[in-house]
Amino acid sequence: MNTDKEKLLAELLASINQHKFSPDVAHIEIHGNEVIGKNIVDGLIVESNSFENGVNINIRVIKNIKLKNPVQFCFGLIPENGIQKLNINTVIEENASASFIASCTFPNAKNIQHLMEATIIIENGATFSYFERHIHGPEGGVTIVPVTKILVKENARFSTEFELIKGAAGVINLDYKAEVEKNAVVDMKTRIFGRLKDKIHIKESAHLKGENSVGILTSHIALKDEAITIVENEIIADAPFSRGHVDCKEIVQGNAKARAIPIVQVNDYRAHVTHEAAIGSVDKKQLETLLSRGLNEDEATDLIIQGLLK
Amino acid sequence: MNILELKNITLIKENRLILNNISMEIWDGYVHAIVGPNGAGKSTLAHTIMGLSGYRNFSGDIIFKGKSIKNLSIDERAKLGITLVFQEPARFEGLPVDKFVLAGVKEKSKNIVDKALEMVGLDPARYKNRSVDKTLSGGERKRIELASVYAMHPELVLMDEPDSGIDIDAIKFIFNIIQEFKNEGITVILVTHSPEVLKQADHAFLLCGGQLVDKGEISKMFEYFSGKCKPCNHIGNPEIEISKMRG
Numbered sequence: 001m002n003t004d005k006e007k008l009l010a011e012l013l014a015s016i017n018q019h020k021f022s023p024d025v026a027h028i029e030i031h032g033n034e035v036i037g038k039n040i041v042d043g044l045i046v047e048s049n050s051f052e053n054g055v056n057i058n059i060r061v062i063k064n065i066k067l068k069n070p071v072q073f074c075f076g077l078i079p080e081n082g083i084q085k086l087n088i089n090t091v092i093e094e095n096a097s098a099s100f101i102a103s104c105t106f107p108n109a110k111n112i113q114h115l116m117e118a119t120i121i122i123e124n125g126a127t128f129s130y131f132e133r134h135i136h137g138p139e140g141g142v143t144i145v146p147v148t149k150i151l152v153k154e155n156a157r158f159s160t161e162f163e164l165i166k167g168a169a170g171v172i173n174l175d176y177k178a179e180v181e182k183n184a185v186v187d188m189k190t191r192i193f194g195r196l197k198d199k200i201h202i203k204e205s206a207h208l209k210g211e212n213s214v215g216i217l218t219s220h221i222a223l224k225d226e227a228i229t230i231v232e233n234e235i236i237a238d239a240p241f242s243r244g245h246v247d248c249k250e251i252v253q254g255n256a257k258a259r260a261i262p263i264v265q266v267n268d269y270r271a272h273v274t275h276e277a278a279i280g281s282v283d284k285k286q287l288e289t290l291l292s293r294g295l296n297e298d299e300a301t302d303l304i305i306q307g308l309l310k
Numbered sequence: 311m312n313i314l315e316l317k318n319i320t321l322i323k324e325n326r327l328i329l330n331n332i333s334m335e336i337w338d339g340y341v342h343a344i345v346g347p348n349g350a351g352k353s354t355l356a357h358t359i360m361g362l363s364g365y366r367n368f369s370g371d372i373i374f375k376g377k378s379i380k381n382l383s384i385d386e387r388a389k390l391g392i393t394l395v396f397q398e399p400a401r402f403e404g405l406p407v408d409k410f411v412l413a414g415v416k417e418k419s420k421n422i423v424d425k426a427l428e429m430v431g432l433d434p435a436r437y438k439n440r441s442v443d444k445t446l447s448g449g450e451r452k453r454i455e456l457a458s459v460y461a462m463h464p465e466l467v468l469m470d471e472p473d474s475g476i477d478i479d480a481i482k483f484i485f486n487i488i489q490e491f492k493n494e495g496i497t498v499i500l501v502t503h504s505p506e507v508l509k510q511a512d513h514a515f516l517l518c519g520g521q522l523v524d525k526g527e528i529s530k531m532f533e534y535f536s537g538k539c540k541p542c543n544h545i546g547n548p549e550i551e552i553s554k555m556r557g
Contacts, residue, residue, distance in 0.1 A: 293414025
């Protein structure tokens with residue numbers, strides 16, 4: 001590896017507080033449209049090719065393989081401006097098991113677009129978890145558009161978490177759609193702290209098509225300054241004994257604005273779907289409990305938000 | 311010596327007289343109980359002393375260690391050493407037990423959490439990394455709230471129905487912690503209608519219809535529990551009765 005690439009890799013990893021991986025940990029680092037680091041383990045296949053402003057990536061976890069360690073991805077751009085487009089197709093084969101951790105880092109962003117189009121297929125009996133953490137600079141300046149289609153086949157499980165707590169979000173347009181087959185489970189969660197003039201649009205959907213399928217959609221969001229959020233989470237239950245729950249909690253401070261639109265639809269009398277939404281100021285009972293321990297209002301609010309976004 | 315003095319506290323909410331000219335002297339280092347029927351104003355009085363929102367617009371004065379705290383906020387009162395254990399503890403989604411217990415502690419250490427949880431009969435290894443949320447029962451959250459108050463080492467603890475939601479096996483831990491407060495010279499005010507909780511006190515006040523109707527040895531108050539709201543003769547809802555009397 002040439003010195004410039006090594007420097008870039010070190011800078012990218014330093015921005016996510018990661019410096020070294022042990023040899024049994026699979027990891028892939030992509031800066032802009034270039035794969036600058038990669039280590040693959042048995043049972044995992046990763047193929048990639050670059051195009052202008054982006055990378056196509058095909059990922060496959062082989063049948064019956066249980067990956068011991070989470071696969072670590074680092075996507076990002078160190079410069080202030082640029083575009084990173086990722087087209088990612090992931091297949092977790094039958095009875096395989098894997099978890100991926102993706103750190104998306106734009107520490108100096110002023111005008112960056114991070115665009116992702118993904119498909120995820122979790123074959124029968126497989127388990128897959130995908131955790132995506134964003135690390136942004138204090139000024140925002142990033143437009144994030146992850147669009148993901150997920151198919152969770154029979155007896156398979158899929159869980160995902162999208163986290164953006166440090167730094168300003170910028171613009172987020174997250175759109176995840178999952179189809180859930182018989183006895184399969186999908187659990188999607190977003191945890192975001194919106195600041196400044198962040199604009200956040202979360203759209204998650206779980207279509208429970210198979211008998212006994214389960215869908216859980218959770219959005220926990222804290223907003224301050226002039227941030228705006230719209231959360232549209234939808235569960236449609238078509239199958240007998242399918243169950244779903246939509247949970248949206250948002251703490252709104254300053255001049256921030258929040259809107260939540262939970263959509264629940266049941267097309268079979270044996271299905272059951274629930275939703276709960278709580279939006280607004282910090283809960284008075286929580287606040288007064290912490291005030292009565294001697295915390296001031298700002299300290300108490302911070303602690304409550306830390307918990308909500310944990 | 312009095313740690314707290316209530317002087318002619320009168321609180322009217324939504325045109326209803328909730329507290330009617332209550333004066334009390336709370337002796338430093340003792341366990342006091344405020345007893346009375348539902349709607350007597352017991353919890354209201356505790357909330358007024360703590361300065362919770364909705365309980366600040368009263369006439370009279372509250373003197374803590376010789377100084378008025380009437381105009382102080384909740385956290386300012388807490389910084390002086392006053393705290394409250396709520397009847398129904400709040401849920402804090404995602405907030406770990408250890409962080410919650412340490413919230414009011416100035417010099418934080420892991421040992422403080424362990425000791426506080428042990429004091430309320432909870433195994434620190436099992437509980438300190440759990441969240442103070444709906445995955446815990448009301449009784450567990452109540453004990454964790456008590457642990458947080460113990461860790462804070464206050465000077466005056468208001469305990470609103472300390473036994474509510476607590477199962478019979480765990481009640482001994484609540485009583486132990488009340489005695490521990492007393493041993494450490496911490497003043498306790500128990501708000502209760504339970505004879506068993508009253509037994510933990512040295513001295514009691516009887517409230518009825520928002521008025522202080524009796525005070526003294528706890529043995530005097532057991533008559534109330536035997537069916538007499540002595541010497542109160544209000545019928546029905548005491549608050550309404552008093553409102554009627556006041557026109």
